[in-house]
Amino acid sequence: MKIAHIIFSLNMGSIENELVDIINYQSHANHLIALFIINSKTDQDLMDQINKDVHIVQIKRNEGSRHIFPIIKLNYLLNKWDAQVIHCHNQNIIGTLFSRHLKRKALITVYDGIADQSINRYKKLFTVSHSLEKMALKKLVYQPKIIYGGVNLAAIPFKRNHRRESNRPFRILQINSLYQNEYGQHLLIEALACLHNKGIKNIWIDFIGDGESQQNLEALTSNYQLENYITFLRNKSRTYICQKLKDYDVLVHPGQDEGFTLTIFEAMAAKVPVLISNTSTSMEIINQGELGFFFTSNNYFSLANTIEHIKSMKGPDLEEMAEHAYQYVKQNHNIQTLTESYLQHYTA
Template sequence: MKILHIIFSFSTGGTETMLVDIMNEQSITNKVDLLIVNNVVNEALLRTINKEVNINFLNRKPENRNPIPIFQFNYKVFKINPTVIHFHNHNAINLLKYKTKAVTCLTIHDVNVSVINLFKYKKLFSISNAVLDDILRRSGISSILVYNGIRCEQIPTNSNLLDFDKFKIIQISRLDHEKKGQHVLMEAISILVNHKGLNNLQLDLIGEGSSLSYLENLAKELNIEKYVNFLGMKTRKFIYKNLKDYQLLVQPSFFEGFGLTVVEGMAAKIPVLVSDIDGPMEIIDNGRYGFYFKSGDVKECSEKIHDIIDGYNTKEIKRKISEAHGYVKENFNIKKTAQNYIDNYES
């Protein structure tokens, strides 16, 4: 099978990271190409792609209306002659100007994605039931559920819950507080530090984005500068190596199609706390494998963190951590993800 994955830009988001793992796994038994349309490429992430994957660059400037890149796009696709064209942006199929016998597929990576182009694809994949239900509700179009996956064996686990001096909290995502909700978590930390007297806290934020200045100023306003560290962009190797050294992972997003970092935290055997939105709640099975608070509720977020700290060595937390680790290994395995795509390409 000849599989061509197409994506507009190749930066450092969850979609691109997941795509690398899928391609690397698929390339073991299939011929795999990647076509990157725009000239937005993260070189470090690019280097994590297996050599078996053939990478094609169009180097178009984003939003470029010049027709020449469209001709180049179609020529590259024609020369590759794939049996499957797997898109990762809903409107990318509009670049395809000739009739192809290839199976055209789209993975929908988030909720609230525009539905206007979905009917143009032969097959649609959703990364969670949350995304699947969102698409069905807004368009009436059915899609196939294929969960994202990780390589659990690459993530060291926390073997001693009580081995820490500071209670270290980690949040990993693009710095976009209007979607990812970092300000909610920071305000919750402010309550714990300034009103509850918990001075042994540390919050590390991993990621880059347009909200950096806003969040840095917010830390000053909340008087929690010495408790909050902005670590910038880190490689997945760094994140996997260090996750086990944290006592809690928090994902305070306002909307999220899935939440891969939540899965990674569970794989590292650390507790996870998420906002009660569909994607992350699906991952923790509505509280069985993690903790949750009402989305946007700073007070409840702080209370849940406080409760987790107070009960850190209890049987409940130990049970959640152990069961969550097994649940991730069973349900969110990258080999299973890649094979699910292969099976559905052919069906």
Template sequence: MERIVHLIFTLESGGSENMLIDIANEQASMADVTIILINKKYSMDLVARINQNVHFYSLHRKEGDKKSLSFLVRLWGLLLKIRPTVIHCHNQNIIGLLPIWRKRTVLTIHCLKAVTTHLKKYRKVYSISNAVSNDIRARVGIRSPVVLNGINFADIFPKMDYGFETSMPVRIVQVGRMIHETKGQHILLKALHKLIVTEKRDNIYLDLIGSGPSLPYLQSLAKSLKLNGHVSFLGERSREWIYERLSSYHILIQPSLSEGFGLTVLEGIAAGLPVIASDHAGPAEILSGMPGGYLFRSGDEDDLAGTIRKVIAAMQEGKMQQRCEASHELAVGRYSIHRTAFEYLHHYSRLNRVTS
């Protein structure tokens, strides 16, 4: 049986952290799995989701502390005790903490334009999408196998009622960290200004879910664009809260300017929603061939506004249910968390055969 250790610096609310826990929970039915958290920085909601069959250790290092040796002694002691066949790292700098285990280390790259300083020190580097893999190969020359992210579709409440009338409010949702330089929430707000203020479509409402450094800017921008009463900032919400409510919306929009995969795009499909995303990298890969998926030119608020009009028109014409159900069926086949976990196990096994 494989003895897998997943190593990560923090466990907060990001996509990579959520994916790590989902993968570890799924792998625990097929292998001996341990998560080791290095820093004292985590979300209790996230830690609570770790399956009881997954061993969990927190080293409580102060973030950025490179002088303390106590956490290193504990980390090395754990690794010597566990004797892992694979150490799966989720931050590239972790390799510096593993002087005698490098031949057992693998790394997953979760984003585009990742720092590449230590990539060649790993036994193998995996990518979450073709876009990430191509980026790494172009910049470093490393061939990085793609293991697509996945979700548990059964955890998300599916949309049941697609009935829509012209007079009904259109409820839009965007989920993600409030970092507008990468997530592009400002593009969405400007597109809504054109629809709501310029075109007088006053039945459109947006909920933004998430927190981050751009929140004050985005709140100020929404006010200056005269979107008061149409845009709500709901702050951070647990994944369970989001999964229960996604299907109550009409459209999910992810206007990212840089996105290695786009887990939120996949969650919108799982909830049975039409999904609009920028034609950039990861989201474009996911929505390729999806009947309920719509792409707009990245960074172009005019094109986004036009795409929203197009989706609303399809809803009014009663065409959306069939499209979204077809997207859901395609996504289940491509992006299940079981498939993601199994593919990693397959890769681990191949590496260990070569090593032995």
């Protein structure tokens, strides 16, 4: 099958990471794959991970540009490639396709909120969760299909021992762009300050990611005199993250509703416990608390108390939950199952 995937930018993120896994798997399965990247922004680490047999087309439009030439170029090259399926990974891409010929082939995967009625212009719509399906049904004139996110388990070494010596710091990892209003990193810093006030100080936090809130978050860290306990590692490659996940005691995602977050599944694949806020999408990911821990959304006291609880748990209890989460991801969220589901539904 000849398949074209389109995305606005190939930055480091959950959507982009999964897209690279999908196109690599489809390429290894002997399908003809092209990746069209509309904007000029790309992450070189992600680009380097793409199978050499994948045809990469970079339109190199400046982000936010209203110039028509890059879109004309996109349509010309899409027509020239003449794919059987055009799989879009941003909702507004349909507006860049000129001809009915191209639009009739266009499918969309929705990873977060539903933008507007324009999603009805796609031939098919896939969502990554039941909560997104419910949102889509309010605007769609046809039935969406749920295809959950998937990870490449072979690329993620897992944690083999959850027993922790009392003198070893409890290590927390948070991975996301540093936009605190959206992803809630400030809540994690506030929670650590609460724990310090209770005399619980052998906890370290590593933040991976860049963003406009970094200066504010560093200032908050300084205000609480937590510089020796919090490290801002900036952006790291996906390979680095997958290799290092097993070294942490818990992955924390404190955002109020983060939509599709591949790193939660990757942490489960690494047998690392996850702690998330109790929003609908997040709770679906951990099966209402069966596969991970949760705290009251936007409440750093609740977050601090849950961290303290996890830290106090015995190794065998953590291992039992981590193993259960691992087996769930292995069965339901592996990249092979995900990609084969897409291939089945492209032509169904």
